[in-house]
Amino acid sequence: MRLLLVEDNEQLAEALQSLLTGAGHAVDRVADGASAEALAAAERFDLVILDLNLPQMDGLSVLRQLRARGNQAAVLVLTARGAPEDRVRGLDLGADDYMVKPFDIGEFEARVRSLLRRQAGLRAAVVTVGGVTLDLAARRFTAGGAALDLPARELALLELLFMRAGKVVTKDTIVQSLTSLDDSLSENAIEQYASRLRRRLAPHDVHLRTARGIGYYIDRSS
Template identity: 80%
Template sequence: MRIMLVEDDLPLAEALTALLVQSGHAVDAVHDGASAEALAAAERFDLVILDLNLPEMDGLSVLRALRARSDEAAVMILTARGAPEDRVRGLNLGADDYLTKPFDVAEFEARVRSLLRRQAGLRRAILTLGEVTFDLTSRRFFTPQGGIDLPARELALLELLFTRAGKVVSKETIVQSLTSLDDSLSDNAIEQYVSRLRRRLAPYGVALRTARGIGYFIEAPASP
């Protein structure tokens, strides 16, 4: 999933970026409100993590601009401002969650997972296709033989396809979801990831198919 982190505390921004990237997310970090507004207007994000006390343009103004454009990205406000009136104002302006600093890292990660699950339209925490099960809480895949250990980029791709099972996911969507502005992802790299995942999944009744010229989709073929 693609995330924009808006945080002017540089050490905190670097730590959160590293944490999210390690979990397989593509992260663009900006450090002032004006840059956040410009980037959100130009790019699509699944989640925006937004500080309120920002230079150039405060976080609530960024949030107001997002919702005025009908931007459907989930928004988590992450701020030191914890007064009830601040929470109410942020939520009324369209934030989906509100977490105050200092915060517990495990809780932060759990809230990110919950928002991204909701953003994908998923109500259940466990998805099953063929003999493969995906636990959205731990973001791990399992087979009857145990867990499937995947590199972060392959995990992110399989998660994207699995949560949209039966639907074609375009190459453009894959690139947008898996890369930040500082990354690149060639068609050849995507094909290599798909090839490796296809071999891993085939023994468990899950097919990763190519929609030629468009993208890829995943399904459990019906038994003959």
């Protein structure tokens, strides 16, 4: 999934970016509100992790502008402001969750996973199609009780397709969800990943279909 991290504490921002990219997410990072507002207006994100005490434009103003444009990205406010009135204001302006610093890393990871599941319209943390199961908490695929080992990019693509099983995921969405501004992914590369995944999944009664000229989908009837 593609995330926007808005945090002006460089040490914390680097640690969180490393944690999130290590979990397989594409992460863009900015340190001020004006840059966050401009990037959120120009790019598509599944989740925005937003500090409130920011230079140039405060986080609540960023949140207000984001929702005023109809942006439906999930927003996790991550801030030192823990007063009840701050929480209420953030949630009323459209934040999906609110965490106060200092925070527990395990809880932070769990809340990120929960918000991403919600974005994909999933209630459960486990998705099963055919003989393959995705455990979203562990980011692990299993088939016949054994781990299905996949390279990082194939894992990220298959996770995206499983979270939207039965729905066509366009090539544009794949690129936007799996890459940050510092990364790239060509259509040819996507086709190669899809081809390799199709071969890996076929023995487990999971069918990766091509919507010609549009994208790919996991056949939910598998």
